[in-house]
Amino acid sequence: MGTRYExxxxxxxxxxxxxxxAVLTETFYFPREGGEDEYxxxxxxxxxxxxxxxxxSVGSAPYRASALEASSLDDEESDVPEVEGERLxxxxxxxxxxxxxxxxxxxxxxxxxxxxxxxxxxxxxxxxMEEEFGEDRAKQHCSAMKDEVLxxxxxxxxx
Numbered sequence: 758m759g760t761r762y763e764x765x766x767x768x769x770x771x772x773x774x775x776x777x778x779a780v781l782t783e784t785f786y787f788p789r790e791g792g793e794d795e796y797x798x799x800x801x802x803x804x805x806x807x808x809x810x811x812x813x814s815v816g817s818a819p820y821r822a823s824a825l826e827a828s829s830l831d832d833e834e835s836d837v838p839e840v841e842g843e844r845l846x847x848x849x850x851x852x853x854x855x856x857x858x859x860x861x862x863x864x865x866x867x868x869x870x871x872x873x874x875x876x877x878x879x880x881x882x883x884x885x886m887e888e889e890f891g892e893d894r895a896k897q898h899c900s901a902m903k904d905e906v907l908x909x910x911x912x913x914x915x916x
Contacts, residue, residue, distance in 0.1 A: 760822050762808055765877025769828040769838045770820055772848060775812040776830075776869045777877055778906050779916045782806045787819055787846040788911040796911075797846040807845055809916065811869060811906035816850030830870055849911075853904040868905045879903050 762768060766777045782803045786796035799819050801807035807819040813830070824842025875881045882899035883892070890898055904910050 760825070760827075761806075762822060762825060762827075763877070765873050765875065765881075767828050767830050767873055768808070768810060768825040769840045770810055770812065770818070770825055770844070771840050771842050772818060772844065773812055773814045774828045774830070774837050775810040775817070776872050776906065777808050778811045778817065778872065778903065779809040779912070780806050781809065781819075781916055785916055788849045788851075788909050789847060790849060790851075793911065799845045809907065809912075811872065811908070812848070813866065813869060816848045816908040817906065818844040818848040819846050820844050830866070830873060849907070849909045851909045851911075853908060853910060854901075865905065868902055872902065872906050 762777050762780065764777050764780055767774060768777060781801045784798060784800050785807070787799050789795040789797045799807050805821060808822065808825060809817055809819045811817045820842065824840060824844070826838045826840050828837055875885050879899050882902055883895045886895035886898055900913065903912065
């Protein structure tokens, strides 16, 4: 069994570095490119969790711990460890409108850095934003942020 990672951890993957956005321990369906009803079943257990990683360069994908290595968003590209292994499903990279409501000057890197900083979970984001925005607006804002981290809205009500 490989190292265990948590939501918000920065990791290197075979597809580049990113931030762990979900740690899943039960079988789930990951969105597949090609249509809003297209999903791929991914097996996950307590002993072999699946880590959904929002990738720095593009979209998101699920991996096993054996295909990940701890990294940092501050590292130069040349310092990011090369990792071997395979993703558990295809990378998803859909158009989302989450960044339209983010502060001026924010981009994908800013979103991933924020996601890392708050511990990588929607719940932590809501807790962080609730005082500033109120509960409903914080939930909307954090949903848009997670949409951008995963580059899909089809995570909602799934993981």
